[in-house]
Amino acid sequence: MEIKRKAMKEIMLKYAIIFALIIGMPSCHKDDTKNNNTNNNDEHPYMAAIIYNAVTDIDGNSYNAVQIGNQVWMAEDLRTRRYADGRVINRGSTQSMTDPYTKYWSVTLNDSIFDVHAYNWPAVMDGASSSNRIPSGVQGICPDGWHVPSRAEWESLRNYVRRQSQCVCNYNGYNDNSNNIGKALSATLGWKSSNVSCAVGNNSSSNNLTGFSALPFYIPGKKTRFWTATEESAYWDYWAHYYSLEYDRTALLWCYEARSDFYFVRCVRD
Numbered sequence: 001m002e003i004k005r006k007a008m009k010e011i012m013l014k015y016a017i018i019f020a021l022i023i024g025m026p027s028c029h030k031d032d033t034k035n036n037n038t039n040n041n042d043e044h045p046y047m048a049a050i051i052y053n054a055v056t057d058i059d060g061n062s063y064n065a066v067q068i069g070n071q072v073w074m075a076e077d078l079r080t081r082r083y084a085d086g087r088v089i090n091r092g093s094t095q096s097m098t099d100p101y102t103k104y105w106s107v108t109l110n111d112s113i114f115d116v117h118a119y120n121w122p123a124v125m126d127g128a129s130s131s132n133r134i135p136s137g138v139q140g141i142c143p144d145g146w147h148v149p150s151r152a153e154w155e156s157l158r159n160y161v162r163r164q165s166q167c168v169c170n171y172n173g174y175n176d177n178s179n180n181i182g183k184a185l186s187a188t189l190g191w192k193s194s195n196v197s198c199a200v201g202n203n204s205s206s207n208n209l210t211g212f213s214a215l216p217f218y219i220p221g222k223k224t225r226f227w228t229a230t231e232e233s234a235y236w237d238y239w240a241h242y243y244s245l246e247y248d249r250t251a252l253l254w255c256y257e258a259r260s261d262f263y264f265v266r267c268v269r270d
Contacts, residue, residue: 050075050211054269057143058082065269066211069160071153072269074146075213079104079117084144089123095260097238098122103262107220109190116217121227121240121259124148130231130240135270138229142267149268151230151241151254158243158252161185167209169198169250179251185212186245192221194248201247214245217264222247225263232256 051072054065057080064075081102082088089102100123107114119141125148128138136150149157158181165171167184182200186207194201218225223246232239239256242263246253257263 055143055146055267058084058086066213068157068210068212071157071160073149073157073212074266074268075211077116077215077217078119078141078265078267079115080141080143081117083126083141084139089119089141093262095258096120096122097259100126101262107217109215109220112189114215114217116264118217118262118264119227120262124227124265125229128229130229132230135268136229140229141265145270146267147270148227148229148265151228153268154226154228154243154252154254161210161252164209182245182250182252183207184209185214185252187213187215190215190221192216192247196248196250198250199248200245200250216245216247218244226266227263231259 049067051065051067053062054072055074056062057078059080059082061079065072066075080089081091081104089100091103092101093103094101100120102117102119102123104115104117107116124141125138126140128140131138132150132152134150134152134156136147136153138148138150139146140148142148161167161181161184162178167181168178169180169183170177177198180198183198183202183204183206186200186204188205188207191201191204191207193204196202200207214224216222216224223244225242225244228241228243230241232241235256238258240259241254241256244253244255
C-alpha cells in the first residue's frame with residue numbers, strides 16, 4: 001500500500017511540473033522568419049504574427065498584413081496605380097476636391113529606397129459615399145476583399161492597442177499615459193531621432209510591437225498620414241479625416257484636412 005502511495009505521488013509530481021511549464025510559457029513570440037519586405041525588415045515579438053503576402057493588388061504588388069485585435073490590416077502602404085477593375089488613376093499633383101489623382105516617387109530612409117504612392121481623397125474613395133461604419137463598406141482604391149477603413153475602424157485599432165500594456169510606452173497601470181502607442185505602430189527604421197520621452201523617434205529600435213510598421217513618408221523621417229473613409233461633417237464637401245504618426249509625438253493622432261491633399265492608405269480585410 002505504501003509503495004502504491006509513493007508511486008501515485010511521483011506521478012502527481014510529474015504532472016504538476018509539466019503543468020507549471022505550460023502555463024509559464026510566454027504568450028508573445030519572436031518571429032524568426034526574416035521578412036524580405038522593406039516595410040518590415042526587423043524581427044520583433046509582435047502581438048500577432050505577420051501574414052506574409054496576404055494580398056496582391058491588380059498591379060502585382062504583394063502586401064504583408066498583420067492581425068491587431070479582430071482586424072487584419074495591411075502592414076505596408078498601398079502602392080497601386082489602378083483600381084481593382086483595371087481603371088487607371090490619373091497621376092498628377094493637381095489639388096482637386098472631386099477628381100481622383102495619385103502621385104508617386106522614391107523616398108530614401110536609412111539608405112533604403114522606397115517606392116511610395118500617395119492619393120487624394122477622391123482617388124481613395126472612387127466615388128463611394130463617406131462612411132463611419134465598422135466595417136466601412138468602402139472598397140474604394142483597395143484590392144478585392146479589402147476596404148478603406150473608416151474613422152471608427154481606426155479608433156478600434158487605437159483603442160485595442162491602448163489596452164495592451166506592452167504597447168503603451170512607460171505604462172503605469174492608469175489611463176493617463178495610455179495614448180503613448182505611437183512607437184508600437186511605427187517601424188524601427190526611417191524616423192528622425194527625438195529627445196521626447198516615448199516619442200516615435202525616441203529609441204526607435206524598440207518600435208513596432210504591433211507589426212503595423214508605419215514609415216515616415218509624408219515628411220521623410222518626420223511624419224506620415226493615412227486617409228480614412230470618413231468625411232468631416234462640419235465641412236462635408238471639403239474635408240475628410242486622417243490619422244498620423246510623427247517622430248516627436250507619442251500618440252496616434254487624428255485630425256481632418258482638405259480632400260485635395262495627398263496621403264497614404266492602409267486597407268483592412270473584409
